[in-house]
Amino acid sequence: MKSNLVLNKAKITYLMEWRMNHRQIETDILHLERIIGRISPEDRIPLSYWRNRINSVASSALVPAQQSRMQRIHERLTQLEASN
Template identity: 40%
Template sequence: MSYQDIDKEITHLEHVFRLISANDRIPLSYWRERLSRFPKTLLMPIQRARLARLEVALRSLEQAARRLAAGPTLRPTGTRR
């Protein structure tokens, strides 16, 4: 994979990550797999930084998905928050 190919793929993921949500039809595990495919040893420092930002964004989405799956929390009185 060339530098330009890697850059195009990162650009694509940056665009997609602005559009996806925790309850999207494509599972977040798919995007996690896409991020893991980058050849870490071939990346330029700026590409590593961009991928790190994507990792943070994906972690945030994964946390939101876990919160959605857990359902709303209840107050001690039994009402929803």
């Protein structure tokens, strides 16, 4: 009985951590979506910073819809980098 309790507690902990991580990823993607349309190569914050942020979020465990959104963000930044 005690081993089942430990196992259930481990499952709950895993699910809570996944849910918090998922929320953070979603928050990060929303932020990048808002920012990517407003930045330019002449901004104070260099495009390399945004490339690192995009790569960091993209390396997370994303669901297909998030992957598509990150692809659009990546493509927009690539356009900005090419115009620089």
